[in-house]
Amino acid sequence: MAETPLFKVTIDNITIEVPAGTTILNAARQIGGDVTPPAMCYYSKLKNSGGKCRTCLVEVAAGSTADPRPMPKLVASCRTNVMDGMIVKNITSERVQDARAGVVEFLLINHPLDCPVCDQAGECHLQDLSYEHGAEGTRFEFSKRIFKKHDLGPYIQLHMTRCILCYRCVFVADQLTNKRVHGVLDRGDHAEIATHIEKALDNDFIGNVIDVCPVGALTDKTFRFKNRVWFTKPVNASCNCSKCSGKVHLWMRGDEVLRVTARKDEWGEVEDWICNECRFERKDIKDWTIEGPVKVNRHSVISQGHYVGLKKPNETFSKVMNGRNPRLLMDIHSVSEVNKPGVNLAAIKGPAHSTDFDPPKKEISNE
Amino acid sequence: MGVKLLLDKAHIEGIRYYDTYRKNGGYTSVEKALKMSPEAIVEEVKKSGLRGRGGAGFPTGMKWSFIAKPEGVPRHLVCNADESEPGTFKDRYLMEFLPHLLIEGLIVSSYALGSNATYIYIRGEYAWIPDILEQAIAEAKANGWLGKNILNSGFDCEIYVQRGAGAYICGEETALIESLEGKRGNPRIKPPFPAVKGVWERPTVVNNVETLAAVVPIMNMGGEEYAKIGVGRSTGTKLISACGNINKPGVYEIDMTISVEEFIYSEEYCGGIANGKRLKACIPGGSSVPVLPANLLLKTAKGETRYMNYESLSDGGFATGSMMGSGGFIVYDEDQCIVKNTYTLARFYRHESCGQCSPCREGTGWMEKILKKIDTGKGSHSDIDLLWDIQRKIEGNTICPLGDAAAWPVAAAIRHFRDEFEWHVNNPEECLRRNYGLAHYADERAVIA
Structure with a gap:
């Protein structure tokens, strides 16, 4: 079998070799960091996804070694395959930054911005995107669009006003379940995700639409208004499930399992799809084998919370150290010129100044 | 009188029916074409310099030569009769009065492209035309121009008429293909282009009605003769x-x-x-x-x-x-108001946006709202600049050309008639009573006439 040839692609002056057939976005993800374009609709685990949100637009400064002409339009990096010798500009292109700011603005004009009451807040891709690329103000002075409410059954809550129509949930239903009952009705800016004539989404794997939803349009009804995500702590857990891999994240507060989601990778994508039973029914810690804490990016808002109800270990320092007490390694006062042990900080009124630490000078008084 | 190649027989009574059409020299191009090789026909169309009549003006011969020809995979020709562009009704005229001209062009083109099943995708609003076309197809079939082994050439061809359901976006070729397949009419993300993966993932060429009809005079008079008419490209x-x-x-x-x-x-x-x-x-x-x-x-x-x-x-x-x-x-x-007309167009594009990609879905609605505001005398000067900025951010950033189509009229209106927009802002009450008129003008003839 012939090996897939490796293509050299340069993204923001970083060159990488990737197999032919890789998209620009996936090549950029291999480099990682800032050069990775944001993706709101592309999902590497869903076929045919991507191309819709236009946040991943990049400039192709040279098409390939064979044909080094630049592409006239910005291209969707999630759906454009790399060519050998392609030169891509993402964060180094002003055109891209401008277009991306435009897309973020378009996505936000009809978004309700109800983050304070939205369950997705804290793990919302639209929040991240607007934080990175959006403007602080809005230029949209009209009333936002609203939708008729649809009930999707006992597990999944739909907030259509928050939806950005990424079509991911439609692909999940198409590719994971044997019958899709929801889809996009209508067109244009009144297009909406709905079931035709009020049906409940009750397929075994339909709960995954919650995980793929980049915004708070589809949320978990069993977790609804229970807690903010940054007050809960994710732990890796697993169980013997007959339907799915059983590998999940438990979102805990103390000993209480508030929410179960699939495990997500660094791009916010699900690693293994999980079944509805794991997601919605197994809310007892006894159902799960805890594997350990989830590594959370320290910039994430989720890392800002504290473990609540944490029990301190029974052992003390001296027990662990066989009776010895911890030794003071360094007395800061002995090495620092700034901090004088003789100065009582509590006695200083207001902020301390360098003069507070100076040796008392001769009083120069006008009196 | 200028040269007429398509409408030269349109005045003949009964030209809609096969007998009259055949008596007046119809279907001769098919007789001629089936004796040639498909490649020779493509070459002839290339020589004619025919450009797509649907809007983009892409050379037809070149488009035809792009079609992929994998072994054992059927190819398709699709006739784009989803003529929904406001102001355009030429295809309707052709199909209504000269249906056999289109059928004839379709047979020749199908032969050139190797399409055994050819589709006419017609817009739903042309409710009466599918009947005309289907009658013409039945007549052509009865006379041996369609079906199995046409004129003993070994070439089989069937033409099917498919009605749209009333969406402007289905005039875009990939949305048309989706709709033809029975799906939601959303444009596909290109590549792959239809020439590689079109209808049912098979190589497909989508051409406008007028383009395919123009193949008939090209075959009759030869590509080089055809190229002599007109000017330049x-x-x-x-x-x-x-x-x-x-x-x-x-x-x-x-x-x-x-x-x-x-x-x-x-x-x-x-x-x-x-x-x-x-x-x-x-x-x-x-x-x-x-x-x-x-x-x-x-x-x-x-x-x-x-x-x-x-x-x-x-x-x-x-x-x-x-x-x-x-x-x-x-x-x-002179009585027309550019702002009102631009608003009407923006309303149309907002209504017809498929809602797939964000700039078009949100931007068209936003532009419509601002234009309505200016038109009703509630606008401000910053709205004009905002409008310009919005159209700039839509154009070129969308999946299909509908975003561009929505942005260009707004851009051009502001570019050439900014004074009229400003007049609307400055005279919020007057603009409701009268139109701006001709103050913009520099053309002598227009002023004198």
């Missing part, structure tokens, strides 16, 4: 559907050598502006191309006469030019 004849404030609206066949001025004012064509009014502006190629004020319409920015062809109409780029587009020629007289 604008070869052959073009159907123009003229409408708006003119004396004689209708479909005209022009040979692309006449000037815009002649087209509007001569008795042979539009017959001048109606009711003795003066020309204000014109959209020369269907609602999505930039509107031009009279001075730039009749003369290019360099002061040369503007002609009715692809190159001349787009002379000066979008800054001072426009596009041939689909040939929907919309004329505005």
